[in-house]
Amino acid sequence: MSKSNSDPVLACNGLTVGYSNTPILRDIHCTFEQGQFISLLGPNGAGKTTLLRTLSRHLPPLSGSVAVMGRELQAMPALDLARIMAVVLTNKISPPLFSVYEFVALGRYPHTNYLGTLNFHDKESILQSLQAVHAANLASRPFSDLSDGERQKVLVARALAQEPKLLLLDEPTIHLDLKHRVEVMSILRDLCRTKGITVIASLHDVDVAAKVSDQVALIKDSSVQHYGAPEEVLTQQAVTTLYDFDKAEFNSRLGGIELRSDGNSGKAFVLAGMASGSHVYRMLAKKGFSFATGVLHTNDLDFFVADSLGGTCITVPAMETINGTATAKAHEQLAQCDVVIDCGFALGNHNMANGELLQTALEMGKPLFSLRTPDAGKKLNTQNGNYIQLKNVAELITTLDNYLPGKQHGLKTAGPAHMKEV
Amino acid sequence: MTTSEQTLSIARGFPAMRRQSTVFLLLVMTTLAMMVLNIGIGSIEYTPQQIWQVLFDQTNDKIAHNIIWNIRLPRAVAAIFGGAYLAAAGLLLQIFFRNPIVGPYILGISSGATLMVSFVMLTSVTVGITVFQPFMNTLAAFIGAYTVMMIVLAIASKIRGIITLLIVGLMMGYLCGAVTAILTALAEKEKIKGFVLWQLGSFSGFKWDEIGLLLFLGGAVLILLFFQSKPLNAFLLGEEYAASMGVNIKRFRMLILLCACLLAGMVTSMAGPVAFIGMAVPHMARLSFATSDNRILIPGACLMGACVSSLCDLLARTILAPVELPLSAITAFFGAPIVIGLLLKRRVKL
Numbered sequence: 135m136s137k138s139n140s141d142p143v144l145a146c147n148g149l150t151v152g153y154s155n156t157p158i159l160r161d162i163h164c165t166f167e168q169g170q171f172i173s174l175l176g177p178n179g180a181g182k183t184t185l186l187r188t189l190s191r192h193l194p195p196l197s198g199s200v201a202v203m204g205r206e207l208q209a210m211p212a213l214d215l216a217r218i219m220a221v222v223l224t225n226k227i228s229p230p231l232f233s234v235y236e237f238v239a240l241g242r243y244p245h246t247n248y249l250g251t252l253n254f255h256d257k258e259s260i261l262q263s264l265q266a267v268h269a270a271n272l273a274s275r276p277f278s279d280l281s282d283g284e285r286q287k288v289l290v291a292r293a294l295a296q297e298p299k300l301l302l303l304d305e306p307t308i309h310l311d312l313k314h315r316v317e318v319m320s321i322l323r324d325l326c327r328t329k330g331i332t333v334i335a336s337l338h339d340v341d342v343a344a345k346v347s348d349q350v351a352l353i354k355d356s357s358v359q360h361y362g363a364p365e366e367v368l369t370q371q372a373v374t375t376l377y378d379f380d381k382a383e384f385n386s387r388l389g390g391i392e393l394r395s396d397g398n399s400g401k402a403f404v405l406a407g408m409a410s411g412s413h414v415y416r417m418l419a420k421k422g423f424s425f426a427t428g429v430l431h432t433n434d435l436d437f438f439v440a441d442s443l444g445g446t447c448i449t450v451p452a453m454e455t456i457n458g459t460a461t462a463k464a465h466e467q468l469a470q471c472d473v474v475i476d477c478g479f480a481l482g483n484h485n486m487a488n489g490e491l492l493q494t495a496l497e498m499g500k501p502l503f504s505l506r507t508p509d510a511g512k513k514l515n516t517q518n519g520n521y522i523q524l525k526n527v528a529e530l531i532t533t534l535d536n537y538l539p540g541k542q543h544g545l546k547t548a549g550p551a552h553m554k555e556v
Numbered sequence: 557m558t559t560s561e562q563t564l565s566i567a568r569g570f571p572a573m574r575r576q577s578t579v580f581l582l583l584v585m586t587t588l589a590m591m592v593l594n595i596g597i598g599s600i601e602y603t604p605q606q607i608w609q610v611l612f613d614q615t616n617d618k619i620a621h622n623i624i625w626n627i628r629l630p631r632a633v634a635a636i637f638g639g640a641y642l643a644a645a646g647l648l649l650q651i652f653f654r655n656p657i658v659g660p661y662i663l664g665i666s667s668g669a670t671l672m673v674s675f676v677m678l679t680s681v682t683v684g685i686t687v688f689q690p691f692m693n694t695l696a697a698f699i700g701a702y703t704v705m706m707i708v709l710a711i712a713s714k715i716r717g718i719i720t721l722l723i724v725g726l727m728m729g730y731l732c733g734a735v736t737a738i739l740t741a742l743a744e745k746e747k748i749k750g751f752v753l754w755q756l757g758s759f760s761g762f763k764w765d766e767i768g769l770l771l772f773l774g775g776a777v778l779i780l781l782f783f784q785s786k787p788l789n790a791f792l793l794g795e796e797y798a799a800s801m802g803v804n805i806k807r808f809r810m811l812i813l814l815c816a817c818l819l820a821g822m823v824t825s826m827a828g829p830v831a832f833i834g835m836a837v838p839h840m841a842r843l844s845f846a847t848s849d850n851r852i853l854i855p856g857a858c859l860m861g862a863c864v865s866s867l868c869d870l871l872a873r874t875i876l877a878p879v880e881l882p883l884s885a886i887t888a889f890f891g892a893p894i895v896i897g898l899l900l901k902r903r904v905k906l
């Protein structure tokens with residue numbers, strides 16, 4: 135970790151990777167600095183693994199070059215490289231009769247003598263590696279008995295025992311449950327922060343990548359299309375193009391992916407605001423409804439979610455009182471809807487107009503499903519309207535299913551599977 | 557750092573080490589005991605004391621001297637080295653293919669060696685150079701073994717999978733067997749008898765120059781292998797991990813295959829094809845030493861192989877004495893069930 139070394143940990147110069155004269159990625163120029171977390175993102179088959187295999191010297195580059203700490207990768211002696219670079223691969227390995235400790239000890243390979251005898255420093259390093267991945271308690275367990283998540287952590291520990299400056303991981307979180315997915319990612323991030331290790335990983339979860347990476351490389355159509363900080367690179371547009379999203383959208387502000395509906399179950403108008411509507415939108419999209427919503431302020435969480443889900447949003451700028459133009463648009467949408475949903479938002483000066491919209495909906499004779507508390511509901515004039523009081527979203531789901539029986543639902547039965555509250 | 561380093565190293569290291577030294581000691585003693593039995597038991601029985609006297613020249617019994625020095629001792633020593641080398645070759649192949657049910661016999665390597673040896677023994681190629689008989693046979697066996705190895709390897713690299721290897725090995729065995737059969741059919745009568753006896757597999761009739769070759773060439777290979785146990789261990793994680801840890805894969809692969817073929821070919825050329833020891837013994841060693849660490853397994857499997865093949869040889873000689881059973885008939889009896897058992901347990905990955 136000497137600061138004097140000005141060479142980047144890894145640098146690709148006009149690198150073309152692929153298998154035996156079939157280039158998969160062309161002309162890559164990237165530098166990877168010390169202590170950075172770099173994610174390779176892209177659809178399956180884009181070439182993430184091929185790139186990683188080239189960087190780890192399992193594949194020769196078709197053209198161009200890779201420099202490791204300023205040295206030409208292809209010319210480095212295997213042991214020198216092993217002291218700088220360690221890998222975690224996807225192939226399932228299950229060496230028999232290895233304890234976790236012995237398995238991790240294999241990572242000491244480039245540091246031990248010709249018989250692989252472990253000295254005090256080696257043992258300390260093995261233990262530290264196990265601790266770094268929170269797996270010291272697994273040390274005496276047989277390697278073949280580990281769960282997928284534990285195994286992945288131990289694989290990382292083995293790589294760490296090499297005391298590398300650079301760690302390459304191919305799909306480190308694939309096949310892992312959520313707990314281990316989160317744990318492995320936070321372990322990797324800690325390695326960058328505390329040990330100054332450069333981590334390069336191919337990842338599937340764009341939302342996770344956005345949250346942990348210092349740099350992301352978007353790989354598609356035989357090239358690295360974007361390379362830079364995720365805050366810059368991972369725009370909604372870039373992610374949609376990267377994965378050819380049709381019915382989904384990545385929202386960098388929400389930091390996640392929203393799944394849009396095909397909209398053939400019917401159309402709902404959602405009266406929401408102040409984050410009261412986000413889970414209702416998602417539920418509607420899940421059920422295949424299209425929806426319009428309003429009137430929302432442009433700083434409202436509901437707006438970001440509804441927009442990502444492809445709902446029609448009627449908005450006014452942040453901090454402004456809802457005006458006549460917006461209400462007029464809302465009236466228009468309201469008229470086209472099959473049902474109206476009131477998310478039970480609080481009413482104040484800024485959104486008084488939304489309260490009036492509720493009345494309008496009732497006057498239009500639209501069925502109004504309300505999540506408002508019964509007390510708050512009483513304040514509305516509900517006598518001559520189709521006002522349906524609901525206790526929670528679960529009840530809303532069941533009611534919606536029964537209310538539109540003729541429409542095409544994904545699932546017709548309103549069983550317990552739908553009762554999950556978001 | 558307040559680590560539990562000491563507790564850990566105690567927890568890991570010592571009981572395992574104690575167990576391993578015990579197993580080593582037991583194996584050494586059993587092997588020695590088997591050797592004494594092998595020398596002592598036969599048409600004329602000798603007590604350990606008599607054997608001692610003959611070996612250290614304290615008796616004038618010419619017959620005993622002759623039987624022990626020229627028949628029993630070479631055979632006992634050959635069984636020990638043959639078993640050890642086959643086991644080591646099997647261990648190497650199992651690591652190389654990362655497949656627990658391979659061995660020189662199963663992969664057809666022994667058949668390849670047999671074929672080439674039959675070529676030397678049955679045709680007139682060797683006329684005039686019979687002086688080099690053991691060397692000639694060993695060289696032929698090695699060439700045969702290596703050729704088959706390369707063919708199996710070429711096919712295995714195209715189609716991955718444990719069963720593929722088994723089938724390819726089996727087919728190579730059939731092919732080599734077919735050619736050997738043709739050679740036998742065409743050969744002169746007086747040459748056939750010796751060849752057929754050899755082909756049944758036996759440690760009998762070893763000459764001291766053959767033993768010398770076995771000892772020095774094989775010993776050199778074993779020592780070389782022992783110092784390769786570190787990369788062999790790394791290889792247990794697969795070629796890609798091994799490469800990433802600093803193993804020079806190309807050179808190493810070459811070395812391992814050469815050593816395996818040399819060991820298996822050498823034994824086959826002298827003792828004939830011996831079934832299953834190369835496959836079964838590494839498993840027995842792994843289980844009794846409870847480790848995959850090749851620093852322990854290489855000597856361990858050799859000892860275990862020596863022990864098992866001595867036992868099998870003893871059984872072959874004594875079960876239906878004076879009729880001697882083919883060695884492979886005995887070894888197959890405990891080798892084949894192990895293959896089937898491994899397949900049934902689906903412990904197909906190494």
